Amino acid sequence: MKIVLTGYRGTGKTAVGRRLAHRLGLPFADTDALIEEKAGIAIPEIFEQRGETAFRRIEREVIASLRNFNGVVSTGGGAVTDPANVAMLRRDGTVVLLTADPAVIEERIRGSDRPGLTVLPLRDEIREVLRERRLAYLSSADVCIDTGSCSVGETVEKLAALLTAVPAMPGGFSVPGDLMAVRERDPLTRICGIAGNPCSHSRSPALYNRLFEEYGLHYYYTRFEWPTVEPIVRLARALDVRGLSVTIPFKQDIIPFLDEVDADAAAIGAVNTVVQCGGRLHGFNTDWLGVKMPLEHRRGARAVVLGAGGAAAATVYALRDLDMAVTVLNRTRERARILAERFGCAWGGFDEFEGRDTDVVVNTTPVGMEDARRSPLPADRLERGMTVFDLVYTPPETKLIREARMMGCETIPGTEMFVHQAAAQFRLITGIAVDAACVREMMQ
Structure with missing residues (x-):
């Protein structure tokens, strides 16, 4: 068993870690102490003489040495902003985030000889650093505990109960049968899943379970x-589900049931990722990143988006982030107008498509999914040198992609959108940065 405590200075990592280790009969390791031992000088002197870059390098080396450690580890809050550190700390372990109100932290650390991380006054620095690290903290932690109003002993007892109790399956729910077997085999396994209707065709379970095995995660x-969607959300809370991939038709419906929605998801109006920690559900959208990443090389281009649904909203958001001039085309012109006006784009009907005025085409409609003989555009409207991105990924090669390739276009299949959004989603749920090439390989 490896239990990792992290969090901002003053949240009690070292004191809680020592007592928890004693309570569970496990060895204790403090990464700050190991860093000082390795450097031969105190941490304030490392910062003063060698700078933060040197400190982070030594920190990475120390954390790497604890990859197979069996015990309780206390590590600095800055450590988990590095995905490589998170991968090491998470392997065969449970990461616990200790939190406290900024005012409590300020009171606890005032007068410390540790150097500041910014030039701001202490109170402002705490709030600014917590804001910057918020996502890294949320993504890297399996358990979140507020120590602001608890003594060290009370925090230890809370943690010991969470880490040793066998969670019961909630009554009154239709719990997936495979979860019963998983919980019987390992009651502390963290649960993730895809929420949709239907979702039996999804490739996500096979992909994520391979990734969890690859990184040594008990997930x-x-x-x-x-x-x-409401019963799914209630079950997710009851089971303390760590992460949800949200698919059709719930990407909009789930929003009212979440505690927080990040700025990107709010602007798009859809959530495809939910992360839970400390009983709170946080909503995100990675679909737009799945569109943006494969099109980075076409920044500033003229783009046409086919369709005006939820996928189209994420696509327009991505293309606008790439400084593209965007036109939304849809069979129902009114729907195209409504979406386009949200993002300050041009709009029209499918019949208004002009290939000679277009650098990038993104198909967000389901045309070509159920009937591989169909395409949203006639082949003769495609121009050589155009980039054609079809978000449909079943089948892997749609008629649109096949005809675009024959016309001399650059083509991007829908699997690329899935790969990049999944990599971003995996990082949100685990704090680990997985390479797109790794995701691609595991999907084969």
Whole structure:
């Protein structure tokens, strides 16, 4: 068993870690102490003489040495902003984030000889650094505990109960059968899953379970298929589900049931990723990143988006972030107008498509999914040198992609959108940065 405590200075990592290790009969390791031992000088002197870059390098080396450690580890809050550190700390372990109100932290650390991380006054620095690290903290932690109003002893007892109790399956829910077997085998396995209706065709369970195995995570990914989203959210809270991939038709419907929604998801109006920590559900959108990443090389281009649904909103958001001039085309012109006006774009009907005025085409409609003989555009409207991105990934090669390639276009299949959004989603859920090439390989 490896238990890692992290968090901002003053949240009690070292004191809680020592006592928790004693409580569980496990060895204790403090990365700050190991860093000082390795450097031969105190941490303030490392910063003063060698700078923060040197400190972070030594920190990475120390954390790497604890990859197979069996015990309780206390590590600095800055450590988990590095995905490589998170991968080491998470392997065969449980990461616990200790939190406290900024005012409590300020009171606890005032007068410390540790150098400041910014030039700001202490109070402002705490709030600014917490803001900057918020996502890294949320993504890297399995358990979140507020120590602001708890003594060290009370925090230890809370943690010991969380780490040793066997969670019961909630009554009154239709729990997926595979979860019963997983919980019987390992009651502390963290649960993730895809929420949709239908979602039995999804490739996510196979992909994520391979990634969890690759990184030594005690996680399991399943399916939550139900006609409406509210029962899925209630079950996710009851099971303390760590992460949800949200698919059709719930990307908009789930928003009212979440505690927080990040700025990108709010602007798009859809959530495809939910991360839970400390009983709070946080919503994100990685679909737009799945569109943006493969098109980085076409920044500033003239783009046409086919369709005006949820996928189209994420696509327009991505293309606008790439400084593209965007036109939304849809069979129902009114829907195209509504979406386009949200993002300050041009709009029209499918019949208004002009290939000679277009550098990038992104198909967000389902045309070509159920009937591989169909395409949203006639081949003769495609121009050589155009980039054609079809978000449909089943089948892997749609008629649009096949004809675009024959016309001399650069083509991007829908699997690329899935790969990049999944890599971003995996990082949100685990704090680990997985390379797109790794995701691609595991999907084969």
